[in-house]
Amino acid sequence: EVQLVESGGGLVQRGGSLRLSCAASGFTFSRYWMHWVRQAPGKGLVWVSRISSDGSSTSNADSVKGRFTISRDNANNTLYLQMNSLRAEDTAVYFCARAAEQLVSLVDYWGQGTLVTVSS
Amino acid sequence: SYVLTQPPSVSVAPGQTARITCGGNNIGSKSVHWYQQKPGQAPVLVVYDDSDRPSGIPERFSGSNSGNTATLTISRVEAGDEADYYCQVWDSSSDQYVFGTGTKVTVL
Numbered sequence A: 001e002v003q004l005v006e007s008g009g010g011l012v013q014r015g016g017s018l019r020l021s022c023a024a025s026g027f028t029f030s031r032y033w034m035h036w037v038r039q040a041p042g043k044g045l046v047w048v049s050r051i052s053s054d055g056s057s058t059s060n061a062d063s064v065k066g067r068f069t070i071s072r073d074n075a076n077n078t079l080y081l082q083m084n085s086l087r088a089e090d091t092a093v094y095f096c097a098r099a100a101e102q103l104v105s106l107v108d109y110w111g112q113g114t115l116v117t118v119s120s
Numbered sequence B: 001s002y003v004l005t006q007p008p009s010v011s012v013a014p015g016q017t018a019r020i021t022c023g024g025n026n027i028g029s030k031s032v033h034w035y036q037q038k039p040g041q042a043p044v045l046v047v048y049d050d051s052d053r054p055s056g057i058p059e060r061f062s063g064s065n066s067g068n069t070a071t072l073t074i075s076r077v078e079a080g081d082e083a084d085y086y087c088q089v090w091d092s093s094s095d096q097y098v099f100g101t102g103t104k105v106t107v108l
Helices: none
Strands: A004-009 A010-013 A018-025 A035-038 A045-051 A058-060 A067-074 A078-083 A092-099 A105-110 A116-120 B009-012 B017-022 B035-036 B044-047 B062-067 B070-076 B083-091 B096-099 B103-107
Touching: A004 A092, A004 A116, A018 A035, A018 A092, A018 A116, A018 B009, A035 A067, A035 A078, A035 B017, A045 A067, A045 B083, A045 B096, A058 B035, A058 B062, B009 B017, B017 B083, B017 B103, B070 B083, B070 B096
Parallel strands: A010 A116, B009 B103
Antiparallel strands: A004 A018, A018 A078, A035 A045, A035 A092, A045 A058, A067 A078, A092 A105, A092 A116, B017 B070, B035 B044, B035 B083, B062 B070, B083 B096, B083 B103
16 A cells, blocks of 8 residues: 655744755565655645655756755655745645656645644 | 646536636647645645546546647536535646646535
């Protein structure tokens, strides 16, 4: 069974930093592209970042470029999101998600999310 | 950046058909995926690659995509279908993934 478990969320001051982690199990983590997607309270889904299976290629939403960095540790089946210079508008539930192996435009499994609150 | 527009809400009586549109520039040239999200839960994939269904998703869920509009159709709507629905594509020109604005389906 595919499992994605996020951790690292919490309350942080504006301008601060936070690192999210996502522990993956139930599949060969090193074969899959991975994503972070966020959802502000009462709002819609917003894609944040994507990383290729070997970590050599990443892509970020314009709203987080230069502030957020996605990375992975294939030896330990873990995905990360380093978030710096946090703003109030970064407050959201952050979901770790897996891209389908044969169709990388598709997100086929999601974690339950971790809440990040940026206080002003 | 690429934008996907959905109606904010759709209301439908039980047993009827709900149609949720997703508008985007030449979206017919892209592969569209649809997700269902119930309150407090993670999204669940219901249709992928315009019209395919993952295992475990009822045949009542179907999709189509042409021109500037993709559509998710829910036939014989049930109370359990009440949720938010999001379309999603990958914009190859910017290498970014885009979600639609979301549609809340209410079963009357």
